[in-house]
Amino acid sequence: MGGVFSALYLQRQGWDVEIFERSSVPLVGRGAGIVTHPELRQALADVGRSAETDLGVSFDWRITVDRDGKEIARLKRPQISTSWNRLFEIVNEVLPKERYHLGKEFLRCEEDADGITAYFGDGTQARGDLLVGADGFRSQVRAHLLPEAQPVYAGYVGWRGLADEARFSGAMRDIVETFIFHLPPGEQIIGYPAAGQNNDIRPGHRSWNIVWYRPTDAAKLKRFLTDDTGREHAISIPPPLISREVIAEMRADAERLLPPQFRAAIDLIDQPFFQPIYDFETPAMAIGRACLIGDAAFVVRPHVGAGIVKVVQDAETVARCVGKGEDVVAGLKAFEAERLPMGRGFVDHVRKLGSYIRPSFASEAERREAMMYAAPDALMGETAVLDFLYRDEPPPYLRASA
Ligand SMILES: Cc1cc2nc3c(=O)[nH]c(=O)nc-3n(C[C@H](O)[C@H](O)[C@H](O)COP(=O)(O)OP(=O)(O)OC[C@H]3O[C@@H](n4cnc5c(N)ncnc54)[C@H](O)[C@@H]3O)c2cc1C
Structure with missing residues (x-):
């Protein structure tokens, strides 16, 4: 680009x-x-x-859901999602x-x-x-x-994948135009609309893009980066080479930890892949x-x-x-x-x-600061937006301990 x-x-x-x-x-x-x-x-x-230019799929709403998939917060934020392609x-x-x-x-x-x-x-x-x-x-x-x-590894990975809208059934059809957030303890998962295959943005042909951020320590990352032939890849691994066992583990955790909307979407993703998160x-x-x-x-x-x-x-x-x-x-x-x-x-x-995405904190002050970004208002107000570039003061939801 x-x-x-x-x-x-x-x-x-x-x-x-x-x-x-x-x-x-x-x-x-x-x-x-x-x-x-x-x-x-x-x-x-x-x-x-x-x-x-017809860039992609438009959507208006962001919602946060609990473990049962019930809406607990809502924000109107019109946006367009496209694909790299x-x-x-x-x-x-x-x-x-x-x-x-x-x-x-x-x-x-x-x-x-x-x-x-x-x-x-x-x-x-x-x-x-x-x-x-x-x-x-x-x-x-x-x-x-x-x-x-x-680059420095941030200690977590983002599991990603696109679920085809055409394969959605029942209540899943209603979510395809919504940006949905959920926070399993120490983790974060988001799902939002994206263009479908061949950049198709017609209703019924779009997709829903999942990103599931999960703490993954260095030893686990090494295992994730090792393919089924035993070869270890540096920094990232091509999606088709991700070990079947690692993917099965992720799917089992999804069943255990995620709300129904995300479980259903992950079921529809044939080739999930992960992106190790780095700062540089x-x-x-x-x-x-x-x-x-x-x-x-x-x-x-x-x-x-x-x-x-x-x-x-x-x-x-x-x-x-x-x-x-x-x-x-x-x-x-x-x-x-x-x-x-x-x-x-x-x-x-x-x-x-992303500071909330970790298994534990060094101090109570560090935990408080990180958790401020995990409250639904902050999460929905700050994710995938660039407002921070233009403001002089933090918004109310980031002010408590600012
Ligand atoms: C899965 C995923 C999802 C993303 N989602 C978003 C998003 O929602 N929004 C967003 O804004 N960004 C997103 N990004 C990030 C975004 O794609 C990158 O920040 C952006 O593409 C960076 O552009 P770039 O030109 O710096 O690098 P790139 O777009 O990566 O381009 C680098 C190019 O250089 C080429 N190249 C590499 N080495 C050499 C070499 N030695 N000689 C010649 N050519 C070389 C590569 O083949 C590539 O074409 C995402 C990235 C990934 C991986």
Whole structure:
């Protein structure tokens, strides 16, 4: 996303851009549900896609339910949910195809007084005035330029999956347009509408996206990352390789712990997968003629669904700060001055939202602070929204011990 939006924003400034993607096949079929924010609609409009573009599924209500599935709190919060796939499809239409190169794995770069050269795994290279490192969470640009910086595991995973609306029956049909929250002790589960297969957003063809956050210590994570052949994967494991035993365990726990809406949805998810949750803060975003944006720079826990907004804002800021390219290094320093505090603010705020997801607390004060974010008002008021970016004071539900 960052690579594509950077290219589009820079192109608007008159830059001659090329995009290099490691994957040798087109990036289609990524199924993750993405909750959108107004800032994303603005970015789409900026790069030439109408803000009216049919982005995804609209829904109005958020509810919190108890263990029996009974509603205990409600909040009106209109929102649109889309999928990674749909978003990529939308931007792909304005992408300069001849400038998008597949099968180009960045390995390293070298900078001199006149420019910067990137070297790729297939033996080719590319030279330019500016290198935007938008290569995601496991960024090789970052590993090359800032080898010391490493993500920190947050101590929990998010189990995810999409349940097809077409397979919903009975009362389940009524929930598909609702964002539902539930809090098992020390855990959190949310479910919200998302586009269905092939980005279908017609009623009856949509899906419901589940994320179940569960404390998972390092030893357990190691077991989760080990596939049925005994091979241990680093950081994350491809969904089809997750051990059958680990999935069976999760399903058994769902029966034991979750309200009926979530149990029914999980039953319908054929291929659940988990995402280990990490925090990462880069020490620098501008390194000479290179910069890091998006997940390469800051990995924010998923609770506010901010990854896409953060990366498109980084992309817009890079393009605005480097302008026509008179002084790229100074432009990138200005970009860094604007976005480094922003990225730190994102990570810090969202870390607090997830602070409740743990088996125990070091002190009563720590427990009180964490539990404030787990009250239904706070949970529904802060999850998947970016209000924190614009307010001077915390809202009433976060004020008690603020
Ligand atoms: C399951 C899931 C659900 C999510 N849900 C949401 C949500 O609801 N809302 C939200 O805002 N965000 C969500 N996110 C986060 C969001 O997808 C990311 O924050 C966002 O995509 C980051 O954009 P990026 O450009 O930094 O990295 P990415 O989109 O990850 O792109 C990095 C690209 O770089 C390529 N690449 C990697 N290494 C190399 C290399 N060495 N050379 C060349 N290319 C390389 C990769 O193939 C990839 O295409 C979710 C993420 C996941 C995994």
